[in-house]
Amino acid sequence: MEWFTNLFSKNKKPASIAKDRLKIVLMHDRVNCDTDLLEMIKNDILMVLSKYVDIDTNELDIQMSQAPGDSNNPVPVLLANIPIKKMRKLNKDGQEA
């Protein structure tokens, strides 16, 4: 969260605050990840994961963000917080034991 504290620190000049804010805004704009697409990604990830683990879908959080700690050159990242209730026990064939 370094970029976050940088953003609002008093030492920063308004021009560089503007530049940093722009970089973050544009990164989101350029990725142009609409909610439908994110929903599709989310469903596919869940489908794969639920083969192996039991997921708590109520606490699930998947979102677009930027790589933390690098405000000069932000890179989009997909942040996924997927709470696991329990692992599924699988046999060698991938079937649930």
Add this chain to the structure above:
Amino acid sequence: MSEVYVITSGKGGVGKTTTSANIGAGLAIEGKRVVLVDADIGLRNLDVVMGLENRIVYDLINVIEGSCRLKQALIKDKRYPTLYLLPAAQTKDKDAVTPEQMKKLCEQLREDFDYVLLDCPAGIEQGFKNAIAGADKAIVVTTPEVSAVRDADRIIGLLEAAEVRDPMLILNRIRPDMVKRGDMMALEDVTEILAIDVLGVIPDDESIVIATNKGEPCVADNNSQAGRAFRDIVKRMMGETVPLMDLTIESGIFNKIKKFFVRH
């Protein structure tokens, strides 16, 4: 070989119309045949900035609908004999024109003029699509503000998608004193973010307000800093290499003395 330019920005109020008027007048001063097309249907403004509001009889929609000939709608500028204006309709809205019709109009204008300059409306909807339809090249105007640069980025993306190649940037209303204090983004900040070639930088200048009030472009005003910036832009459009205006503020008593002697 004539060129069709669209002057666009995304955000409103950054100086598209003023830029169009000044570039048009500047090219005409250089002896080029220029037509300025006000593509902002329903919100016509270029005529007032040019001081030609009393001469309008026909407009762009009349030409497209065929209720007058193109030559009848073109208004000859009062100062520069090779400069013409095709005004927008004030009573219709943007949906009254299609991109195909604009394309055809640009082709027609190309035959008679060296430069066709389209003053694009703000926004990214129909009016924008119409304005860029017939353009070969684009000039993106922005100011050093977060909202304006963000919209410029969006516009650059849309221009690329529409295959209007190599858009060039004009950074308008720079305040060198604020840039120096770190209170305003510098040209380098904006170009780093937008990754686009620079056509010119225009300082925030009272002479623009004065010129617009009088209805005459400031490009011919030798005392205007903004006027000089526009003259440089015109030269660059004609293929000359002109260095960007030095907008860094000189401080210290020595520079003030030097400046005094250079001026007098």
